[in-house]
Amino acid sequence: MPRLLPLLVLAVWMAGCTAAEGQRPAAERIRSVTLDARSAPEPHLLDHLRDLGVTHLTLISFGFQPGYRTPEIRLHNDARWYSESDAGIRALAAEAEARGMRLILKPHVWVGGYSAGGQERHAIGFATEEAWQAWEQQYHTFLMHYARLAAEVDAALLVVGTELANVAKTREPFWRRLIADVRAVYDGPLTYAANWWEEYEDVPFWDALDYVGVQAYFELSDAPEPSAQQLRAGWQPHVEALRRLADRTGRPILFTEIGYRNVGYAAAEPWRWPSRDEPGEPDDALQARLYDVFFETLWHEPWFAGAILWKWHPEADRQGRRGTRLDFSPQGRPAETVIARWFAGATR
Numbered sequence: 001m002p003r004l005l006p007l008l009v010l011a012v013w014m015a016g017c018t019a020a021e022g023q024r025p026a027a028e029r030i031r032s033v034t035l036d037a038r039s040a041p042e043p044h045l046l047d048h049l050r051d052l053g054v055t056h057l058t059l060i061s062f063g064f065q066p067g068y069r070t071p072e073i074r075l076h077n078d079a080r081w082y083s084e085s086d087a088g089i090r091a092l093a094a095e096a097e098a099r100g101m102r103l104i105l106k107p108h109v110w111v112g113g114y115s116a117g118g119q120e121r122h123a124i125g126f127a128t129e130e131a132w133q134a135w136e137q138q139y140h141t142f143l144m145h146y147a148r149l150a151a152e153v154d155a156a157l158l159v160v161g162t163e164l165a166n167v168a169k170t171r172e173p174f175w176r177r178l179i180a181d182v183r184a185v186y187d188g189p190l191t192y193a194a195n196w197w198e199e200y201e202d203v204p205f206w207d208a209l210d211y212v213g214v215q216a217y218f219e220l221s222d223a224p225e226p227s228a229q230q231l232r233a234g235w236q237p238h239v240e241a242l243r244r245l246a247d248r249t250g251r252p253i254l255f256t257e258i259g260y261r262n263v264g265y266a267a268a269e270p271w272r273w274p275s276r277d278e279p280g281e282p283d284d285a286l287q288a289r290l291y292d293v294f295f296e297t298l299w300h301e302p303w304f305a306g307a308i309l310w311k312w313h314p315e316a317d318r319q320g321r322r323g324t325r326l327d328f329s330p331q332g333r334p335a336e337t338v339i340a341r342w343f344a345g346a347t348r
Helices: 006-015 043-052 086-098 129-152 165-170 172-185 228-249 284-298 315-320 334-343
Strands: 030-035 056-059 062-065 102-105 108-111 157-162 190-195 211-215 253-258 304-312
Touching: 043 086, 043 334, 056 086, 062 129, 086 102, 086 129, 102 129, 129 157, 129 172, 157 172, 157 211, 165 172, 165 190, 172 190, 190 253, 211 228, 228 253, 228 284, 284 304, 284 334
Parallel strands: 030 056, 030 304, 056 102, 062 108, 102 157, 157 190, 190 211, 211 253, 253 304
Antiparallel strands: none
16 A cells, blocks of 8 residues: 555545445455564465465564663664564565565564563653653664665565554654654555554554554453354454544554464453463364454454464474464464455455
8 A cells, every 4th residue: 555645545445345345355455474483484384375365474573672661772683583584584575475475574672581471562661861862762773774674675564663552652753753764765554563452542643654553452251162242242342442543543453463372261361472381271163263253343344454463383483382282373273264264355
């Protein structure tokens, strides 16, 4: 979607809906998976994703910050992790293009050590203006690196920030300057990935971007083995809030991240990160049902731009991970069939 038309984006989407159905074809949705590859994926994996109906591969690179009160970000563009490195991004851009797919670049700030529960990027903030200025300068350097790389590889979309709630809500002038600088080097569409919890409705600079981005781990039902009907009911307040936001901002909504684990509490706590060797039996049926109800509920809304699913691994990486018996990946599970059906646009 051209950057020159951001103010008309939602109007065009709405006007293009058919009167009979009130929907856009599924082919016009962004249908992406986050690809997390330790090493170069085998060609058959990318072929498989294309055949599932995937249109975009989303790649995450990290800037490392020692703590949420430390104004320091270390760029790690030569990471050994393939999909996080500049070299891997360049190679995957060519591999994707050869299969009719494109890339989405989604840089993250990693705070502290490896602790999913300790990722306090939402709380990044400083006591002095001097410290704020130092952090903003480093984040600018970090993000501009990926803006230039996005331009180089002709990325389809760049995410300018992810779940930086305090920074997003309190440092609006910084974001507007950053977005202007990004647009000077990269002419593709932009979004920001706001958390579903106490952030996405309060981002003050949506008008400067092309999509409203939401990390969509909405709580749906705390019932044991919730039915599809209960899950639909759980979605309704969130759908209404998203619709109001699309109307207010004039921007389509893109789920910059959504996924479900194959666990019994996935509807109640879809955001909950897996712990190593977590006990319990897999609930593949619930994972598939959650995906099906998500697509059924959102996929044909005229203001909905698509989704980035969390996440996909090359098979060798996946087999080498601990705790993959209960994890977010739909690979090789009934949820993968659901995703393929909706991504291919075969189901209304």
